[in-house]
Amino acid sequence: MPKSAKRPVLVQPVPKSPTGIQGLDEITGGGLPRGRPTLVCGGPGCGKTILSMEFLINGARQFDEPGVFLSFEESVDDLTANFVSLGLDPRPLSARKKLSLDYVRIEPNEIQETGGYDLDGLFIRLEHAINSIRAKRVVLDTIETLFSGLSDTRTLRAELRRLFNWLRTKGVTAIVTGERGESGMTRHGLEEYITDCVILLDHRVVDQNATRRLRVVKYRGSTHGANESPFFIDESGISVLPIASLGLQHRVSPGRLSTGVPDLDEMLGSKGYFRGSSILVSGSAGTGKTSLAGYFAEAACRRRESALYFAFEESAAQIVRNLRSIGLDLEPWLRKGLLQVHAARPTTSGLEGHLSAMHRLIEEKKPRVVVVDPISNLISVGTSIEVKAMLARLIDFMKVKQMTALFTSLTIDDAHPEGSDVGISSFMDTWLVLRNLEVNGERTRTLDVVKSRGMPHSNQVREFVLTSEGVKLLGVVRHEGRVLIGSQRAAHANDSPVAPSRSRKRAPRP
């Protein structure tokens, strides 16, 4: 062992071909194995064809690698129409000889097997197509269709093995798609022949919401994210959201910005949140989460910074009306366009729909601050782990862009509001918890800072008062070892000579 330790083994990194697909190159550490075939498998409608086509179109557009698309399922016209609808028009690239589409039609009814054969016809067609545009990328979609037209599976399997080896010798980076099988990853065991890289796509419905998943099952000679990653398909193609590969390399800003509530700024080292940080405000119903979010957004607008507000519970008009009752008028900022509210019911579209909409809006509007109110409503869309993945991705994205984001979260258990948010709180830099305390027949709201990374912050539980002049955080009054809140405090104040009539005054020691 010590001997080998002296001579470090030089691991030759596998050369890779970038797919240009957002997130996929991240998971695979740079793309698909260059000059080798990759198997992409999944059930019907899982996105195999779209992923393959985007791989070719990106290759031709961005990396100067022409590509051949050999379809066994759809005619060239159908394929073209499908991709035009996705905003991936292959025709200009075909015209410039950067892309070649061909359809291998297999009609079982007109085929009769009469003796020994091989797939040289396919080889010749493919080679001709590759040579005519000097292709570097090839897609075979879905080659297993051959099994429906030809019955000699032994010959077919041997020929497919030969085909994949031939693709390797041609040095083209290929995607071979396969339909998910009952027992194996593909119906006819293509995974036995393509061992360089295997990607599994999945399209499942959980609680009536369709979600797509991508997983790199195997990647020979390379490390890769092994987790399932959500992905979505919209007008701009495929985007994969890696869960594990949170790049924690974003710029960190020492800049601070106001929470919009002076008392809260003071609790956070007198300066407020860090710019580019993520803030979680959790609490049960009616504890004032939206109020804090509103003040935060308004403070940004006052600084002439744009704010984007994702409302998953109320309409824009409702938020404006409700916040006006606590002395906050968002109307002028809405009119000026500094504040934009994007309201949607989380159930109106699937998780991927929300992901894409939020990403797109953030990218398009480039806001300085973002509010998601509440993030917990997305839990009704996906299971918690999906929301976690989505959040991770979104937070990462916003941090890179130096956007400050505030998320509210509705918790059920008022006694332990932390419990329900543990999953997402690790992504958060600052975590505020709002509580409803019921003591002596009255309800009192409190606020405390559970954590706030990288800054001194108050450890006190403050009384959180919503008045028509805004949010006030009252200092805690201790009396005989108890915390006095609400009317108890008032009563105590009347008795005490040193009345803490205003906030932030220390309670007199007994």
Add this chain to the structure above:
Amino acid sequence: MKAKSKRTTKPRTTEASPEFFDLRLYIAGQTARSLAALANLQRICDEHLEGRYRLEVIDLLERPQLARGDQIFALPTLVRKLPEPIRKLVGDLSDTERALVGLDLRPRASSRS
């Protein structure tokens, strides 16, 4: 069944007025299999299609662009262009029975067992 009903509707298919066969054999080079296919086809034509067929042999190594038009993927493949409908016989035609069925020179049902 479909093929049979078509035959009955067309009086041309009776023995009295035999149809003309337009055949194309696709091969790739002069391999043993290519030569076997050619020999087998020649024998079938001599025995069953005397004087009423035309055969074109296409070597895809020389003209690869032709593979697309007739949707060729396996080799050798014999394409019956005429009479319609189009038929594709994949393989070296060593199984004469199947070849005759494929060319509609034998009723389909007998070979389906």
